[in-house]
Amino acid sequence: MTNQPIAPLALFAIDSLLSEEERAIRDVVRGFVDTQIRPSIADWFETGTIPARELALELGALGVLGMHLEGYGCAGTSAVAYGLACTELEAGDSGIRSLVSVQGSLAMYAIHAFGSEEHKEAWLPRMAKGEAIGCFGLTEADFGSNPSGMRTTASKDGADWLLNGSKMWITNGNVADVAVVWAQTEDGIRGFVVPTDTPGFQANEIKRKMSLRASVTSELVFTDMRLPHSAMLPGVRGLKGPLSCLNEARFGIVFGTMGAARDCLETAISYAIDREQFDKPIAAYQLTQKKFADMELELGKGMLLALHLGRLKDQHALSPEQISLGKLNNAREALDIARECRSILGGNGITLEYPVIRHMNNLESVFTYEGTNEMHTLVIGQALTGIAAYR
Amino acid sequence: MKIAVCVKQVPDTWAEKRLRADDSTLDREAADGVMNELDEYAVEEALKLVEAHGGEVVVVSMGPDRAGETVRKALSMGADSGIHLVDDSLHGSDALATSYALATVLAGRDFDLIIFGSESTDARMSVVPAMVAERLDLAQLTFAQKVDVIGDTVTIERLADYGFDTVTASLPAVISVVEKINEPRYPSFKGIMAAKKKPVETLSVADAGLDASKIGASAAWSGVADFAARPPKSAGVVVADDGDGGLKIADFLTNQKFI
Numbered sequence: 099m100t101n102q103p104i105a106p107l108a109l110f111a112i113d114s115l116l117s118e119e120e121r122a123i124r125d126v127v128r129g130f131v132d133t134q135i136r137p138s139i140a141d142w143f144e145t146g147t148i149p150a151r152e153l154a155l156e157l158g159a160l161g162v163l164g165m166h167l168e169g170y171g172c173a174g175t176s177a178v179a180y181g182l183a184c185t186e187l188e189a190g191d192s193g194i195r196s197l198v199s200v201q202g203s204l205a206m207y208a209i210h211a212f213g214s215e216e217h218k219e220a221w222l223p224r225m226a227k228g229e230a231i232g233c234f235g236l237t238e239a240d241f242g243s244n245p246s247g248m249r250t251t252a253s254k255d256g257a258d259w260l261l262n263g264s265k266m267w268i269t270n271g272n273v274a275d276v277a278v279v280w281a282q283t284e285d286g287i288r289g290f291v292v293p294t295d296t297p298g299f300q301a302n303e304i305k306r307k308m309s310l311r312a313s314v315t316s317e318l319v320f321t322d323m324r325l326p327h328s329a330m331l332p333g334v335r336g337l338k339g340p341l342s343c344l345n346e347a348r349f350g351i352v353f354g355t356m357g358a359a360r361d362c363l364e365t366a367i368s369y370a371i372d373r374e375q376f377d378k379p380i381a382a383y384q385l386t387q388k389k390f391a392d393m394e395l396e397l398g399k400g401m402l403l404a405l406h407l408g409r410l411k412d413q414h415a416l417s418p419e420q421i422s423l424g425k426l427n428n429a430r431e432a433l434d435i436a437r438e439c440r441s442i443l444g445g446n447g448i449t450l451e452y453p454v455i456r457h458m459n460n461l462e463s464v465f466t467y468e469g470t471n472e473m474h475t476l477v478i479g480q481a482l483t484g485i486a487a488y489r
Numbered sequence: 490m491k492i493a494v495c496v497k498q499v500p501d502t503w504a505e506k507r508l509r510a511d512d513s514t515l516d517r518e519a520a521d522g523v524m525n526e527l528d529e530y531a532v533e534e535a536l537k538l539v540e541a542h543g544g545e546v547v548v549v550s551m552g553p554d555r556a557g558e559t560v561r562k563a564l565s566m567g568a569d570s571g572i573h574l575v576d577d578s579l580h581g582s583d584a585l586a587t588s589y590a591l592a593t594v595l596a597g598r599d600f601d602l603i604i605f606g607s608e609s610t611d612a613r614m615s616v617v618p619a620m621v622a623e624r625l626d627l628a629q630l631t632f633a634q635k636v637d638v639i640g641d642t643v644t645i646e647r648l649a650d651y652g653f654d655t656v657t658a659s660l661p662a663v664i665s666v667v668e669k670i671n672e673p674r675y676p677s678f679k680g681i682m683a684a685k686k687k688p689v690e691t692l693s694v695a696d697a698g699l700d701a702s703k704i705g706a707s708a709a710w711s712g713v714a715d716f717a718a719r720p721p722k723s724a725g726v727v728v729a730d731d732g733d734g735g736l737k738i739a740d741f742l743t744n745q746k747f748i
């Protein structure tokens with residue numbers, strides 16, 4: 099006996115948890131991804147190129163860049179609406195969601211939360227429109243999970259700052275107009291707003307990636323890079339500056355990963371219904387159905403968790419540890435779902451004709467960046483026991 | 490310029506459409522509702538005209554409660570206000586009754602232009618714009634692929650099999666648009682959030698001053714006597730090409746009256 103199949107998130111009645119406005123925003127982003135991303139994304143991934151400038155302008159016109167921020171040309175949506183936009187963008191590709199996360203949650207958020215009025219006026223309206231692209235330099239080659247050890251320094255030279263050092267794995271690095279760079283100073287870690295045409299700034303693109311190929315990743319090198327005193331972000335000192343930005347971006351990932359997972363599961367289900375082996379659709383075998391049922395549970399639970407965290411965030415009641423719950427769970431489960439779906443597609447699963455292996459490879463980066471699986475495990479461990487186990 | 494755009498909520502284009510067992514009308518609960526696609530083009534054209542000439546766009550919809558979503562979609566695209574005619578007694582209205590109801594709501598509101606999509610994906614009759622124009626005694630410029638307003642005249646390119654006709658009328662007038670006319674915008678997030686605060690006038694049949702005997706299923710001039718599901722696809726015919734494949738295909742097409 100056969101019925102009309104129900105879509106994975108419809109089975110969880112996820113839409114019943116969303117307001118009409120949230121659904122409207124979600125639908126607009128979904129429409130954008132369908133028409134502007136899906137037709138080209140496999141090519142961008144294969145060639146390792148992405149029309150970042152044009153895309154940024156389109157995303158700006160759509161309103162997603164810094165959409166959850168208030169003022170300065172930003173839309174000022176709820177956190178849940180921002181999360182749902184991330185879900186749709188990442189259902190297209192994690193690289194596109196990364197572009198948006200870094201722009202809105204890392205670079206724009208840092209300027210919005212900690213910048214001077216001049217920083218905000220100079221950059222935020224242009225960044226919201228996508229006319230200016232931002233990047234965020236925290237990680238260094240030798241300091242990833244432990245950014246507090248960073249070696250990039252900013253020292254006083256008269257009224258100016260002189261920055262020296264380098265940053266690694268910086269999303270949007272080569273296409274950015276402005277970089278938010280974190281460096282050691284005499285009074286701790288401080289952030290700097292750096293126009294990328296500043297003499298002494300250099301960006302080198304990281305090649306040969308097997309993941310997030312539709313996203314620009316770079317090394318940034320600063321050699322006696324001179325900045326005016328006003329380049330420093332006045333509003334924050336210490337690691338809590340960059341960490342609060344990361345919390346914003348991680349929040350987007352909690353939602354985003356479920357988009358990639360949903361796209362994998364939907365692809366695998368429709369493939370399995372069409373694909374026949376031993377005279378039956380492979381979807382008709384109990385082994386396949388168990389895979390689907392297990393993945394469905396994780397997808398739905400992950401989405402429910404994301405929405406729960408989103409509601410907390412909209413009430414300003416979301417803690418960093420709770421974001422870790424979401425990042426750890428959803429990045430991990432999305433990666434598992436992608437791998438399982440890859441296997442269901444058999445040989446076709448290894449090609450870019452289907453989105454699954456692309457999502458699977460992308461999710462390896464998502465699993466690692468913004469705090470690795472292990473780091474979030476230790477955050478939760480510390481929350482539960484009171485004991486920090488990082489060192 | 491004051492422009493009205495009439496929009497209809499229809500079942501999602503991709504959804505399987507069903508008729509209700511009780512009264513053979515379209516089951517509007519069975520599928521998600523969306524704005525009729527061509528109506529998006531109508532909204533877009535109205536917004537463009539107002540951007541060029543100034544003025545306001547009022548979106549008008551007749552439909553059940555949830556058609557309010559479609560009104561709000563138009564508001565989120567940029568329309569200024571909405572009118573939602575909603576009443577249980579409108580259920581089952583045919584094209585004549587719909588045009589009567591819309592014309593009554595539109596009359597006396599001083600619109601310079603009333604814009605429609607040229608057909609709805611659920612009914613596909615393309616007659617309501619013309620009927621509304623007749624009832625309001627306004628010029629009708631239907632199937633427009635281009636609209637220009639100059640002073641108090643409006644000129645359209647009316648799509649035809651052989652190309653297009655250029656048709657001009659003085660304002661006020663009724664226009665229906667085809668897909669070629671423009672590329673509807675996505676609502677921006679700011680637009681979506683602003684839509685909540687824009688005024689929507691909700692009218693019942695009594696508020697609108699409609700004659701109850703002219704609307705609803707009982708007033709319809711046509712009815713569905715019976716319906717049946719389309720039979721499942723049959724296996725199809727495989728033509729083996731033994732040198733006469735072309736002839737066999739031609740015969741097949743002739744038998745099916747395709748050629």
Ligand SMILES: Cc1cc2nc3c(=O)[nH]c(=O)nc-3n(C[C@H](O)[C@H](O)[C@H](O)COP(=O)(O)OP(=O)(O)OC[C@H]3O[C@@H](n4cnc5c(N)ncnc54)[C@H](O)[C@@H]3O)c2cc1C
Nearest residue numbers: 234235236237242243267268269463466467468470472488
């Ligand atoms: C595609 C991509 C884009 C990125 N974009 C940006 C960006 O825009 N800006 C930016 O600043 N950074 C960015 N990053 C950097 C990213 O945040 C780091 O890669 C991440 O924090 C991990 O650091 P690492 O690579 O140095 O790994 P390491 O810190 O060396 O970790 C390696 C492994 O050791 C484990 N480990 C480390 N310490 C411990 C411990 N105490 N206990 C147990 N296990 C431990 C880790 O969990 C991991 O499994 C990006 C990375 C990638 C891959």
